[in-house]
Amino acid sequence: MYSYWNVFRVIFLRDIILASRYRAELANPLIFFIMVIVLFPFAFGSDPELLRRVTAGMIWITALLASSLSLEGIFRSDYDDGSAEQMVLSGCPLTLLVAAKITAHWCLTGLPLIIIAMLTAYLLSLSTQALQALFLTLLLGTPVLSLIGAIAVALTVGLRSGGMLLSLIILPLYMPTLIFSMLAVENAMVDLPVDAELYFLSGMLALSVTLAPIATAYSLRIRMS
Amino acid sequence: MLKQFHRLVSPKYFYNLAVLLTPWFSWLTALLMIAGLYGGLVFAPADYQQGESFRIIYVHVPSAWMSLFIYIVMAVAGGVGLIWHIKIADVLAKSCAPVGASFTFLALATGSLWGKPMWGTWWVWDARLTSELILLFLYLGYMALQSAFEDRRVAARASAILALVGLVNIPIIHYSVEWWSTLHQGATVSKIDAPSIHIDMLIPLLIMALAFKAYFVTIVLLRSRTEILEYECHSTWVSELLNKVESKT
Numbered sequence: 281m282y283s284y285w286n287v288f289r290v291i292f293l294r295d296i297i298l299a300s301r302y303r304a305e306l307a308n309p310l311i312f313f314i315m316v317i318v319l320f321p322f323a324f325g326s327d328p329e330l331l332r333r334v335t336a337g338m339i340w341i342t343a344l345l346a347s348s349l350s351l352e353g354i355f356r357s358d359y360d361d362g363s364a365e366q367m368v369l370s371g372c373p374l375t376l377l378v379a380a381k382i383t384a385h386w387c388l389t390g391l392p393l394i395i396i397a398m399l400t401a402y403l404l405s406l407s408t409q410a411l412q413a414l415f416l417t418l419l420l421g422t423p424v425l426s427l428i429g430a431i432a433v434a435l436t437v438g439l440r441s442g443g444m445l446l447s448l449i450i451l452p453l454y455m456p457t458l459i460f461s462m463l464a465v466e467n468a469m470v471d472l473p474v475d476a477e478l479y480f481l482s483g484m485l486a487l488s489v490t491l492a493p494i495a496t497a498y499s500l501r502i503r504m505s
Numbered sequence: 506m507l508k509q510f511h512r513l514v515s516p517k518y519f520y521n522l523a524v525l526l527t528p529w530f531s532w533l534t535a536l537l538m539i540a541g542l543y544g545g546l547v548f549a550p551a552d553y554q555q556g557e558s559f560r561i562i563y564v565h566v567p568s569a570w571m572s573l574f575i576y577i578v579m580a581v582a583g584g585v586g587l588i589w590h591i592k593i594a595d596v597l598a599k600s601c602a603p604v605g606a607s608f609t610f611l612a613l614a615t616g617s618l619w620g621k622p623m624w625g626t627w628w629v630w631d632a633r634l635t636s637e638l639i640l641l642f643l644y645l646g647y648m649a650l651q652s653a654f655e656d657r658r659v660a661a662r663a664s665a666i667l668a669l670v671g672l673v674n675i676p677i678i679h680y681s682v683e684w685w686s687t688l689h690q691g692a693t694v695s696k697i698d699a700p701s702i703h704i705d706m707l708i709p710l711l712i713m714a715l716a717f718k719a720y721f722v723t724i725v726l727l728r729s730r731t732e733i734l735e736y737e738c739h740s741t742w743v744s745e746l747l748n749k750v751e752s753k754t
Contacts, residue, residue, distance in 0.1 A: 431670055435663045439653050448649050449667060452642040453674050456681035463685060484677065495670060502662045 287372050288380045295384035298357075309350040309389050310396050316342040317400055328405075335404045336414050336465040339397050340421075344454050347422060348447050350389045351429040354381060355437045355500070364437075368504045374497035382430050382493065390422040406469075413468035417461035420481040427492035428453050434499035457484060514593045516733045517742045523726045523733075530723040537716035544709030552706075558622050563710060565615040567717040568608045569633075572640055573675075575605030575721065579647075580672040583665030593729075595661035596736060598668065599651060600728035604721055606644035613637055632686035636679045643671045657736060 299306055320338045324330060358364040358381075367377050394415070401414055432449045436442050464477035545563035552559035579601035586594035616634060617627045628634070650667055654660035737743050 428670075431666070435650060435667060436653070441649075441653055445649055445653055448642075449646040452639050452646060452678070453670065455639060456674070456677045459681040459685045480681075487673075491673070495666060499663065499666050502659060502666070505659070 282372065284373070284376055287376055291377050291380035292384045295381055296388065299384075299388050305353075306388060306392075309346045310392055312349065313342050313346045313393060313396055314400070316345065331404060332406065335401055335406055336410060336469075337462060339401055339414065340417075340458055340461055340465075343393060343397060343418065343422065344425065344451070344458060346393060347389070347425045348429060348450055348454075349443075351385070351426065351433050351450075352443055352446055354385045354430060354433050359437045359503075364500060365504055368501055374500065375493045378430065378434075378496045378500065379493040382426055382496070385430075386423055386426045390426060394418045394422060409468040409471060410465055413465045413474050414461075416474075416478055417464050417481060420478065420485050421457045421461050424457050424481070424485050424488050425454060427488040430496045431492055431499055434496045434503065437500075437503060457481070460484075514591050516592055516596075516737050517740075519593050520730060520733045523730050527723060527726045527730075530719055530726060534716055534719040534723050537712055537719055541709050541713035541716045544712060549706045549709050550703070555623065558619065561615050561619045563713045565612055565619060566710060567714040568615065569612040569637065570714060571717050571721060572605060572609035572612055572637065574718075575601050575608060576640065576643070576668075576675070577672065579605060580665075580668040583661070583668045587662055587665045587669075592736065593733075595657075595665070596729045596732045597725065598665060599661060600725045600732055602644060602648050602651065604724050604728070606641060606648065608717070608721075609637060609641040609644060613641065630686060632683040635686065636682045639678050639682070640675070643675075647671070 317338060320334070321331060324334065355364060358367070368374055370377075397418055398411065398415055401411055406414065429446075429450050432446055432453070436446050436449070439445060460477045460480045464474040464481070467474045467477065541563065546560055549560070551557050579598050582594045582598035582601065585591055586598060613634070616637070620629060621627055647664055647667055651660050651664045654663065734743055734746075
């Protein structure tokens with residue numbers, strides 16, 4: 281019989297391998313991220329002082345958009361080719377399978393996004409403390425985005441108006457993550473402690489790690505019924 | 506007891522009950538609304554600081570209360586429908602959403618109308634205003650998801666999950682926004698520093714709150730009647746009902 285760990289690993293590796301077959305698609309969210317970042321100086325003007333102040337904000341907003349756009353595909357191919365149905369029927373706990381898929385998705389899009397974001401922030405000459413805070417908030421925050429987003433994706437996968445609807449549903453749910461992350465970075469920029477915000481983000485991460493896979497699995501089941 | 510409950514949640518029985526209750530609640534709404542508005546607009550003394558324009562709270566505050574209350578009702582009804590597969594709960598949850606969204610919008614609109622003479626601007630990034638706006642987004646997302654499905658059953662269950670996720674998020678959103686606005690821009694304009702409201706002003710306010718509740722019940726009954734008829738359009742009792750209406754006219 282299978283062990284839970286094996287199931288998790290198989291699904292995780294499957295998604296990683298599938299993604300590595302379409303390398304160009306992996307790069308898309310990152311290119312999108314850089315392009316949107318470039319839009320900001322055009323909109324705000326190239327005053328370095330102003331840009332330094334809004335750097336962390338634009339990185340976070342762009343990360344939100346990139347995450348909600350890339351999340352859309354997390355269940356789509358499985359839904360289209362029927363593997364999602366097999367997962368529901370397989371008898372393995374669907375929560376576990378879903379958790380593996382979300383983890384794989386975060387490793388494929390969240391992690392590279394953090395690296396690119398840190399590089400961008402460094403090039404835009406954010407201070408060291410702010411860089412540190414930005415890194416920590418992205419590290420704690422992007423998994424929250426993936427986890428909460430996965431619920432909404434499971435609800436909207438395969439619908440005609442999927443993409444737009446998805447953003448409409450998840451952006452309000454993303455707001456607390458954005459707020460706490462920005463507060464942390466702003467505090468760090470003026471050398472204030474950031475512990476409280478980081479604790480809040482960790483709390484939200486703990487909450488979504490425990491609840492979101494269950495809700496996602498339940499949503500998928502409803503869509504399959 | 507359980508049998509009674511099952512009868513109560515059968516669509517046919519609930520439809521008849523709703524038909525029976527609608528006029529009662531409509532009259533109750535009308536009476537309370539007249540009493541509350543008269544009390545609020547005529548009886549209550551003008552505020553010593555804000556003059557007459559404070560009277561907008563008789564619409565603003567009850568609708569703000571209703572906006573959150575209806576979301577909770579909606580999410581709980583959705584959850585009940587999800588767990589026990591009760592059709593009526595699904596119908597109720599669906600009927601709640603547009604009413605709740607309207608109340609949220611009303612609270613925002615009246616707040617902004619009040620803000621123009623008081624704060625000198627239509628919109629302030631105040632914590633309460635902002636979380637009310639996010640609540641409106643939650644309602645809109647719920648309604649968008651609800652209308653995206655062809656199958657009513659799936660629509661009800663999927664949007665129930667969204668409502669429950671939203672319900673878990675509402676306190677987090679509320680406190681994060683509060684935290685953000687207090688730290689972010691300091692006390693620019695904190696709301697009326699609640700000098701406990703005078704009893705002559707309070708009573709009309711409470712009457713208005715009850716009037717809004719009664720109005721909510723009336724509208725939900727009306728909406729759920731239509732919903733039930735659409736839901737059950739293939740069942741015999743609906744066609745019998747339609748025949749009866751046709752033969753009358």
